[in-house]
Every structure is written in C-alpha cells, then in structure tokens.
Amino acid sequence: MIQALRGMKDLFSPENEKYIYFIENCSRIAKNYGYEYIETPILEETALFKRSVGESSDIVGKEMYQFIDKGNNDVCLRPEGTAGVVRAFIQQKYDKAKVQKKFFYYGPMFRYERPQKGRLREFHQFGVESFNQANIKEDASIILMLRDMLDFFGISYKLELNSLGCPDCMPTYKEKLVEFLQNEESICPDCKRRRDTNPIRVLDCKNKSCQEIYKNAPFLIDNLCSTCSDEFEQLKKILDKFIIPYVINPKLVRGLDYYSKTAFEFVSDNIGAQSAIAGGGRYDKLVEYLDGKPTCGIGFAMGIERLMYLLIMPQNKRSGYYIGALCEEASEICFDLAINLRKTDKTNINYDIKSLKTHLKNADKQNARYCLCVGEDELAKDLIWIKDLENKAEKSISKNELLG
RNA sequence: GUGGGUGUAGCUCAGUUGGUUAGAGCAUCGGGUUGUGGUUCCGAGGGUCGUGGGUUCGAUUCCCAUCAUUCACCCCA
Numbered sequence: 143m144i145q146a147l148r149g150m151k152d153l154f155s156p157e158n159e160k161y162i163y164f165i166e167n168c169s170r171i172a173k174n175y176g177y178e179y180i181e182t183p184i185l186e187e188t189a190l191f192k193r194s195v196g197e198s199s200d201i202v203g204k205e206m207y208q209f210i211d212k213g214n215n216d217v218c219l220r221p222e223g224t225a226g227v228v229r230a231f232i233q234q235k236y237d238k239a240k241v242q243k244k245f246f247y248y249g250p251m252f253r254y255e256r257p258q259k260g261r262l263r264e265f266h267q268f269g270v271e272s273f274n275q276a277n278i279k280e281d282a283s284i285i286l287m288l289r290d291m292l293d294f295f296g297i298s299y300k301l302e303l304n305s306l307g308c309p310d311c312m313p314t315y316k317e318k319l320v321e322f323l324q325n326e327e328s329i330c331p332d333c334k335r336r337r338d339t340n341p342i343r344v345l346d347c348k349n350k351s352c353q354e355i356y357k358n359a360p361f362l363i364d365n366l367c368s369t370c371s372d373e374f375e376q377l378k379k380i381l382d383k384f385i386i387p388y389v390i391n392p393k394l395v396r397g398l399d400y401y402s403k404t405a406f407e408f409v410s411d412n413i414g415a416q417s418a419i420a421g422g423g424r425y426d427k428l429v430e431y432l433d434g435k436p437t438c439g440i441g442f443a444m445g446i447e448r449l450m451y452l453l454i455m456p457q458n459k460r461s462g463y464y465i466g467a468l469c470e471e472a473s474e475i476c477f478d479l480a481i482n483l484r485k486t487d488k489t490n491i492n493y494d495i496k497s498l499k500t501h502l503k504n505a506d507k508q509n510a511r512y513c514l515c516v517g518e519d520e521l522a523k524d525l526i527w528i529k530d531l532e533n534k535a536e537k538s539i540s541k542n543e544l545l546g
Numbered sequence: 547g548u549g550g551g552u553g554u555a556g557c558u559c560a561g562u563u564g565g566u567u568a569g570a571g572c573a574u575c576g577g578g579u580u581g582u583g584g585u586u587c588c589g590a591g592g593g594u595c596g597u598g599g600g601u602u603c604g605a606u607u608c609c610c611a612u613c614a615u616u617c618a619c620c621c622c623a
Contacts, residue, residue, distance in 0.1 A: 200621045445623030502583040
C-alpha cells in the first residue's frame with residue numbers, strides 16, 4: 143500500500159470543515175483591516191530563502207526540501223511565506239512605486255524535520271504582510287488583528303513581546319553579548335555553537351543551567367537606541383489602551399534572520415511542546431536584502447494545524463435534503479427531484495431502494511434537514527413525501543411543486 | 547540527526563505466564579410481520595495479530611532487524 147509521505151496528512155472531515163472555517167474567518171477579518179489576498183508559488187529559487195530567512199537558521203541549514211529541477215535550477219519548496227510575498231512585492235515593482243500594500247495568504251509550507259505534535263513536514267500557515275507602514279500603530283494594528291482572529295475562534299493565548307532593535311542598536315548589543323559569553327565556559331555545547339553562528343539565539347536555550355547564567359546577561363531591551371526604545375513604549379501604550387495582556391520576554395528572539403524591532407509570539411499551553419501558535423514582527427531591511435528599494439515591512443504567520451487543535455467549531459445545523467426511493471418504480475422521479483433541488487440546495491440521493499426506516503436513518507446520519515421519499519402510495523397520486531427531521535413535521539406535497 | 551513509547555477487526559483498545567476455532571465497544575449490513583430517524587432489542591459479516599528473520603515440538607505472545615506511527619530534544623508556526 144502506498145501511503146502519504148512522513149509528516150504529510152490528508153484532510154478529511156471534520157478537520158477539512160475546520161480548515162475552511164478558519165481560513166474564511168481569518169480572511170474576512172484581514173480584509174476588514176485592509177488586506178488583500180495574494181498567492182505566490184510554492185516552489186521558489188533556493189537563493190530567495192538563503193538570503194531572507196538566513197543561512198544561519200536551521201530552516202535553511204537542514205530543513206529545506208531542496209532539489210535541482212530539470213532546467214538545472216536550484217529550487218525548494220517554501221519553508222515559510224514571507225520571503226515569497228516580499229519577492230513578489232519587489233518583482234511587481236511596488237517597492238519603486240513606494241506604495242503601501244497589505245497582503246494576506248495561506249497555504250502549505252514544507253520543512254524537512256522529524257514530525258511531532260504540532261509539527262508536520264507539510265503544514266499550513268495563514269499569514270499577513272504589510273509594506274511601507276513605518277508607523278508603530280501598524281505594529282499595534284497587526285497584533286490587534288491577530289487578537290481579533292483568536293478571539294473570534296475562542297482560542298486563549300498568551301502574548302509575548304520583545305524588541306529586536308534596529309541596525310543602530312542591534313550590532314553594538316550583539317558585541318556586548320558576545321563579550322559576556324566569552325567568559326562563560328560552562329554553557330552547553332549548543333550555546334557555544336550559537337555563540338559563533340547566531341549569539342542572540344542563546345537567550346532562548348532550554349537548558350536550565352544556561353538560563354541560570356543568562357539571568358545576568360545583557361538584554362537587548364535594555365540596550366535599545368532612543369528611537370527603538372520610544373517606539374516600543376508607544377506600542378505598549380496602545381496595547382494597554384486596547385486591553386491586550388502581554389508579557390515582555392527579553393529572551394524572545396525570532397528564528398528568522400530578517401526580523402528587527404517589534405517581535406511577538408502568541409503561545410498556548412494546550413498543544414504540546416510546540417507552543418507557538420503565531421509569530422511575527424518587523425522586517426524593515428528585508429526588502430533591501432532581496433534587492434528592492436528600502437521598504438519597511440511587518441507581518442505574522444499562524445500555524446493552522448496548531449490552531450486547529452484549539453479551535454472548537456460551532457454546532458453543525460441540519461441542512462439540505464436527503465432523497466430515497468421506496469420502490470424501483472420511484473427511483474427515476476427521485477433522481478429528477480435531486481437534480482432539480484441541487485440548483486438551490488445541498489441534496490444527497492441514495493440510489494438504493496430501501497425501507498422508509500432505513501432512509502430516515504440515513505438522512506439523520508447525514509445531518510440532512512429534510513428527508514424526501516417516494517413509494518407506491520406517492521407514485522399513485524403524484525406526491526412526494528417529505529419530513530422535516532428537526533421538528534418531525536411530515537407531509538406529502540404535489541410532485542410539480544418540487545420539480546418546478 | 548538523537549532518544550523513548552506504540553503497531554491485534556474500518557475506528558478505540560482488551561488478551562494469550564508461548565498451546566488447538568483471537569475478543570469487546572463503536573461503526574457497517576440484515577431483521578424485530580405490511581412505510582417513520584436520532585437515546586431500543588436480536589443477529590451477521592469483517593483480522594495470514596505491521597513486515598522479515600531467529601529461538602521452540604509449537605510464536606500474535608520471547609529475541610533481533612526493518613518499516614510505520616507517536617512523543618520529546620534540536621529548531622520552529
């Protein structure tokens with residue numbers, strides 16, 4: 143038997159309904175915030191991710207589905223969504239036009255890792271990207287939007303906030319941190335590796351003895367330049383005003399190299415070790431990294447599978463018709479009936495001749511609102527028997543009334 | 547890439563201290579005298595016990611390998 147690749151899942155009921163429900167409502171809310179839908183290719187040139195996500199990240203280092211295609215191009219399946227949208231933005235010359243653009247997208251992402259709870263090799267994200275909005279209010283808006291979405295679905299969360307600084311304050315901080323780390327030889331091997339590759343990352347090491355040491359480490363949040371520091375204060379004020387509870391997590395670093403300034407993560411305690419349900423932040427230099435004109439940007443992405451663990455669907459109401467024939471002679475009229483009803487309503491037909499009892503059972507199981515049956519009695523009088531499964535009312539109506 | 551758990555019916559799982567026809571619940575199908583559902587009663591079908599090898603008179607059970615799956619680490623949504 144051929145089965146789906148490791149870490150890749152088929153989507154059946156009821157998850158498929160959840161997925162649609164999630165996408166539809168996130169899209170609706172994003173549109174309210176002025177976002178428009180964008181779809182970018184799932185396959186992109188490998189260099190795009192190397193330059194945006196960053197060579198030092200694990201994503202690029204070991205998790206990409208990368209291969210050489212028949213035209214000898216080095217390509218890979220997108221591991222995240224922002225890079226593609228930024229590439230599209232630049233390719234469309236929106237950077238030169240200096241326009242403000244806001245996009246939302248959703249779809250599959252691919253990372254070659256060992257699957258576990260809340261982590262698949264093919265997973266789905268819903269994300270948004272806002273270009274050319276430097277105002278800190280936009281940072282707040284994007285967090286407010288995410289709050290709206292999670293609130294709509296009744297999903298509880300914790301918001302963690304940090305500032306990663308800008309090219310003015312980040313490099314000097316980094317030097318300070320590396321200096322601190324030079325004197326700490328008792329840190330774990332992973333952290334020693336990070337010290338060289340990506341020093342900021344040591345801060346969210348899960349090793350307890352490391353965390354003990356980092357209590358005394360310098361934090362970026364205490365070393366921001368005046369601009370970054372002011373903006374961060376403004377952001378907190380807006381979030382306070384709109385009553386969004388948050389915690390400042392000075393150890394919060396985003397995994398992708400392109401982030402700067404505002405960084406945030408929405409986390410949940412109820413989905414296993416992979417607790418981040420959404421993450422995002424500013425990336426004011428990314429457009430330049432990808433050869434565009436300087437254009438600031440901010441965005442986030444939600445892990446749809448992780449959110450679906452937490453999402454409870456509203457009760458499914460009975461809807462549509464179920465049609466069944468009670469005798470062979472009635473099967474033709476039943477088929478005609480189905481064809482006609484399908485022009486306006488969800489209609490399922492059972493081609494098998496069954497007893498009324500069986501048809502009612504089936505209609506009930508399918509959660510149909512109405513059960514329509516035709517037997518010898520109805521055929522004789524050109525009637526259709528119809529029962530409302532919700533209020534149990536039943537009647538026979540003339541065939542012409544339903545066949546129009 | 548590293549470590550642990552688990553593979554028995556469509557699903558969720560019992561079980562055999564190694565012994566002859568492997569069980570339950572749910573689901574499916576049929577029936578409960580002529581055409582009435584969701585919470586009834588009765589019955590039926592369905593499994594080479596993940597795969598390959600080893601030990602044994604005998605393996606679904608013990609051992610090894612392999613594959614799949616799951617959880618965790620690394621990392622991330």
